[in-house]
Amino acid sequence: MGDRPGELRALLDSVARQDGDPVETVVVGNGAPVGAVPAGVRTVELPENLGIPGGRNVGIEAFGPAGGDVDVLLFLDDDGLLARTDTAELHEETDLAWRALDAGWMIDYRADLVLLHPTLPPSRHAVHHRMVARNRVWPARRNLPAPLVPGYLGVWLLLTVVRRPSAPALRAWFGGFREGWATPCGPRRPMKWRTVWRLTRLGRPPVI
Structure with a gap:
């Protein structure tokens, strides 16, 4: 990440527009500077690109050891968006899900949450x-x-x-x-x- 500041800002703005309790947000610069972010958003800049899983692991630790300071963690890429309220969808998720289930965690499939991603092949x-x-x-x-x-x-x-x-x-x-x-x-x-x-x-x- 680091070369899509406009998309990152749009993503952070969409997070801020969500209903419910305030969301604590951390942006990980995976080998790139983060740049300006809205007030209240924390940033972590890494000197090198650790890859998607490595960057997410750093983000987890930003919420305490093994993410233990929070109940729920959600990963978002800088080219995605959380859907507006008026809007009527390489295997790292499989690896994470298998290991989480084997460690005794539960995976809660939430069909009521909608995320957006550019339609690209x-x-x-x-x-x-x-x-x-x-x-x-x-x-x-x-x-x-x-x-x-x-x-x-x-x-x-x-x-x-x-x-x-x-x-x-x-x-x-x-x-x-x-x-x-x-x-x-x-x-x-x-x-x-x-x-x-x-x-x-x-x-x-x-x-x-």
Whole structure:
């Protein structure tokens, strides 16, 4: 972030317009200066870009150790917007959800909350297809019990082929898939089998 000050200001203004109790806001400059922000908004500027998960981890710590000073944390990107009240929608969220559930947390799906994001094709990023595949493999290697890894990745491989991407996109996807196996994915902490069962009962078995 750092190169979209107009979008950031629009996002912060949309947060301030929400009904209910005041929202405490922290903006993390992930390797970039934050610039001017509205009064009451705290800022943290990092000397280098830590990536999306790393930047969010810093934001969490701004609310006490492990975010323990607050009840709810919400992450927003600087190119998103919280919807107006009169408005009639690369796998890091899967990794976070799996680990949170395995740690005993509950995920509350809130269909009444509406967020906005510009309508842009993900493929606008040159590395999109490669990163989608690589980042599908990494969380599986880190978080899934070994017997489930082939099934989970096999399902996504099949879905990718069925969607009939272009030949260059498919080559990039398979390149990312190989990269996901060939490169370090971080510490492996497979979820408990009771978490697998919990996900299954929630309608999200970790093979899809």
